[in-house]
Amino acid sequence: MMPSYKLIYFNGKGRAECLRLLFKLKGVEFEDKRVEIADWASVKPTLPFGQAPVLEVDGKQLPQGKAIARYLAREFDLLGKDSWGQAIGDAVVEAITDLSKLFWEFYMVKDADKKAKESKKFAENVAPGHLSNIEKFLTGNVFLTGDDVSMFDIDLAVQLEFMVGLIPDILTPYPKLLALYNRVNAIPQLAEWIAKRPDTPF
Structure with missing residues (x-):
């Protein structure tokens, strides 16, 4: 069964666009949660390290864009052959x-x-x-x-x-x-x- 994914980031490409493209490339559904700047103060305390992007996988939170990219690449077989x-x-x-x-x-x-x-x-x-x-x-x-x-x-x-x-x-x-x-x-x-x-x- 496919996990439930939610990607939390601002309303921009920035550090989250690579992650969005990994989902799009593999056709995997995810919630693209875009936080407006006005709402950031209330969202920030709910995230590990108080930073975005964060990926929620079945409710578990993974911070740091590069760590998320490598996790998704492993899950989606996008790390290369050797x-x-x-x-x-x-x-x-x-x-x-x-x-x-x-x-x-x-x-x-x-x-x-x-x-x-x-x-x-x-x-x-x-x-x-x-x-x-x-x-x-x-x-x-x-x-x-x-x-x-x-x-x-x-x-x-x-x-x-x-x-x-x-x-x-x-x-x-x-x-x-x-x-x-x-x-x-x-x-x-x-x-x-x-x-x-x-x-x-x-």
């Missing part, structure tokens, strides 16, 4: 997460001029080293761990999506990375969700 491929996937996800932390430092800036200046600096001086290093890990496989998509591909694509949304040509110098990004987003189950999901600021 330990080396999984290690490569982990390395790539950690690398893009390092870059994402630098990206999010200015992504939510409201001053348009400052945001444009920081975006240019990020695209020209910060991102190239990280993205070129990630590109080196993309060999002849269709996806990071082989011929089948894994949680690592989805996590990578989700984090890149924010960068591409703000800096559309950021992946142009990295054809293998761009191809992988497009390949993930073209998977029918994911493309269907991406086309109809709520339009949110983050």
